[in-house]
Amino acid sequence: MTTSPPAPRIPEAVHRRRWAILGVLMLSLLIVVLDNSILNVAIKTISTPAPTGLGATQSELEWAINSYTLVFAGLLFSAGLLGDRLGRKKVLLGGIAVFGAGSALAAFSGSPGELIAFRAVMGLGAAFVMPATLAVLMNVFEREEQPKAIGIWAGGVGLAIAIGPITGGLLLDHFWWGSVFLVNVPIVLLAIALMLWLVPDSRDPAPGRIDPVGVVLSVVGLVLLVYGIIKGGELADFTDVTVLATIGAGLAVLVAFVVHEKRSDHPSLDVTYFRDKVFSAAIAAIALVFFALMGVTFFSVFYTQSVRGYSPLQTGLLMLPLAVAQLVFAPRARLLVDRFGNRATTTAGMAVVAAMLAAFATLDADTPIWLLEVIFFLMGAGMAHIMTPVSVVIMQALPREKAGSASALSNTFRQVGGALGIAVLGSVLSTAYRNGIEDELGALPAGLRHTAGESIEATLGVADRLGPRGGELVGPAHDAFLHAMHVTALWGAGIAVIGVVVVALFLPGRTPDRRTGDREQELVPAAE
Numbered sequence: 001m002t003t004s005p006p007a008p009r010i011p012e013a014v015h016r017r018r019w020a021i022l023g024v025l026m027l028s029l030l031i032v033v034l035d036n037s038i039l040n041v042a043i044k045t046i047s048t049p050a051p052t053g054l055g056a057t058q059s060e061l062e063w064a065i066n067s068y069t070l071v072f073a074g075l076l077f078s079a080g081l082l083g084d085r086l087g088r089k090k091v092l093l094g095g096i097a098v099f100g101a102g103s104a105l106a107a108f109s110g111s112p113g114e115l116i117a118f119r120a121v122m123g124l125g126a127a128f129v130m131p132a133t134l135a136v137l138m139n140v141f142e143r144e145e146q147p148k149a150i151g152i153w154a155g156g157v158g159l160a161i162a163i164g165p166i167t168g169g170l171l172l173d174h175f176w177w178g179s180v181f182l183v184n185v186p187i188v189l190l191a192i193a194l195m196l197w198l199v200p201d202s203r204d205p206a207p208g209r210i211d212p213v214g215v216v217l218s219v220v221g222l223v224l225l226v227y228g229i230i231k232g233g234e235l236a237d238f239t240d241v242t243v244l245a246t247i248g249a250g251l252a253v254l255v256a257f258v259v260h261e262k263r264s265d266h267p268s269l270d271v272t273y274f275r276d277k278v279f280s281a282a283i284a285a286i287a288l289v290f291f292a293l294m295g296v297t298f299f300s301v302f303y304t305q306s307v308r309g310y311s312p313l314q315t316g317l318l319m320l321p322l323a324v325a326q327l328v329f330a331p332r333a334r335l336l337v338d339r340f341g342n343r344a345t346t347t348a349g350m351a352v353v354a355a356m357l358a359a360f361a362t363l364d365a366d367t368p369i370w371l372l373e374v375i376f377f378l379m380g381a382g383m384a385h386i387m388t389p390v391s392v393v394i395m396q397a398l399p400r401e402k403a404g405s406a407s408a409l410s411n412t413f414r415q416v417g418g419a420l421g422i423a424v425l426g427s428v429l430s431t432a433y434r435n436g437i438e439d440e441l442g443a444l445p446a447g448l449r450h451t452a453g454e455s456i457e458a459t460l461g462v463a464d465r466l467g468p469r470g471g472e473l474v475g476p477a478h479d480a481f482l483h484a485m486h487v488t489a490l491w492g493a494g495i496a497v498i499g500v501v502v503v504a505l506f507l508p509g510r511t512p513d514r515r516t517g518d519r520e521q522e523l524v525p526a527a528e
Helices: 012-016 018-047 058-086 088-107 112-138 143-174 184-198 212-235 241-263 271-275 277-307 312-318 320-340 342-362 369-397 400-441 446-452 456-506 517-526
Strands: none
Touching: 018 058, 018 088, 018 112, 018 143, 018 184, 018 277, 018 312, 018 456, 058 088, 058 112, 058 212, 058 277, 058 400, 088 112, 088 184, 143 312, 212 241, 212 400, 241 271, 271 277, 277 312, 277 342, 277 369, 277 400, 277 456, 312 320, 312 369, 320 342, 320 369, 342 369, 342 456, 369 400, 400 446, 400 456, 446 456
């Protein structure tokens, strides 16, 4: 057992209100995470032509999600460093205020371009909120209470994933699409008021310097890379000169980022961590599982709403088994690790995710909906048995004093994996759909033909405008989408199989029977 320090390091006034402070931090975390899961349900509505939606294309929808994710992931390290220097309460207040302002602006966007820009503003705010909540938490709880507090904090992510689609569905059933963003504003105002009242400030007495060159290189490289992938799907041609040049430029900038970080004496990302094969494999597993999750969520929304005809609220409820499985199995995954080891547990979890992705290739327009629910539940269970053991592996692969950096890395790769999942699988979906529907659009004018081929929603929108004559497009649109979804699902399953191989080869097997409880308990607080 870890012995308690002779005197508490937390002031008594702060200690007394620690659980109230945790509640405020949870409120901040909840809206940041919930907003992404809400948006996943709203993407079909936003893709509908005005006045119902914005008429966003497939690539614009991907950017509405990715602009948030990429800004968040790119600034995560710098946000943490800034909080250490300026004070975590100040950074948390600033981040939540920016997030609220971005939410209000996004709600009243007049075009897909505006929505993408304001989502990036929201990502900027979120980048300062997430690391600051954990940093504040660590400074208001004594060491022996930190594991319990962190468990509740981490549970907020699962809660947000679960209630996000349902909340989004309820809002879209009664209000316009912008309500999924506007709902954040009153919560932000409440959170700011409670923070000013309850949350104490803290800072690192010896903070590291900020690495502006590294931040700029990482953001620019990721944006170029993902933009190239999205553009390839939009054009249905990955050999296009613009696409290849953009992807090549993105990779070149990311290589320059790695070189800069290796030479820097105050890097945003210490690339030497990746010399450890176990650490690299664990980080890859996190990225790949979120690649699969975000990709499958993106195309499953169109399957349930555009092909099966379910409402946004019903779609949110249909996705509930995925979140419930994670809530149920994630806290219990360590039991399997104790019995079978990290390698066996994580490999099995990744294999289940791969199998469930492949199962999407069996779904048709009249498949019993309970089969989709089983797929979602098993996918959530597989993910739970990847995330928990892999997080522990990441924390144990590095020295304990590097736990904060390891935690930030896992968060960043989780976000980037999700962004690339949407970009890559979204582009595959778009390309396969356009190829499948092209022949059916031959009678349309050239400009309208290109627009109608963007996505199933675009085709159905054109069909609706054409009246009775457009009814002939509905059946082929459904068939083309189902074929595209099957192709995309198999691509996703192939990526997950790569993950199976990586974790099976490089993650450690069953550890010797030794007493590691105290060490693991010490590592839990930094694991998120």
